[in-house]
Amino acid sequence: MRKYSLxxxxxxxxxxxxxxxxxxxxxxxxxxxxxxIHIVVEDYYPFLALTQLRLQLEPMGIKILCNGSRLDVYPSSAVIIGFKAYRLEKGMIGSKDNLCYIFDPTEDLSKIATVAEQWDYWIKWRQDVFYH
Structure with missing residues (x-):
């Protein structure tokens, strides 16, 4: 069992x-x-489990200050099975240098997004990188 204090x-x-x-x-x-508050969620992949948890906390107005909750962090299909995701930079393809652990803490509340905001940012990033 791993424990993350956040x-x-x-x-x-x-x-x-x-x-x-x-x-x-x-x-x-x-x-x-x-x-x-006590919540238990389950999924095949850590990022998706974290997303489920965030979706349960959002109606309570609660945000978790971790990399996996950042607006600009999202996994690729290659890394979703693990505990890392990419910090997305506009116009740039993800690289090893942009990988971060999703359960590592982040201090900047302004970088934390809802699940929907994070998804929208990822869609826009993909369009900018792959379709322009």
């Missing part, structure tokens, strides 16, 4: 959380614990 923000205050991860039988289970 800050969260609820729209007005920062608070501490712990995300515990267990991987077995080709699935990843994430358990989120903070204050009185």
């Amino acid at each position: 800050k969260c923000h609820n729209g007005s205050n920062y608070f501490d959380s712990v995300i515990s991860m267990v991987a077995s039988h080709g699935r990843v289970e994430l358990t989120f614990d903070a204050e009185s």
Whole structure:
């Protein structure tokens, strides 16, 4: 079991959380614990499990301050099976230098996005890189 201590923000205050991860039988289970919140999600890939967790926290106004929640971070099909994703730079194809661990903390709340905002940014990035 891996544990990640991460800050969260609820729209007005920062608070501490712990995300515990267990991987077995080709699935990843994430358990989120903070204050009185306890959420368990499961998926085949860590990034998608984190996305599911974020989707459950968003209606509560909660954002997790980790790389996997950043507007400009998204995995490719080649790295989605692991714990890394690319920091996307406009007009640039992802490279090894742009890989980051999705559960590493980030301090900059302004870089944290909703799941929908992150998806939209990725779509626009793909269009800029591959179709222009």
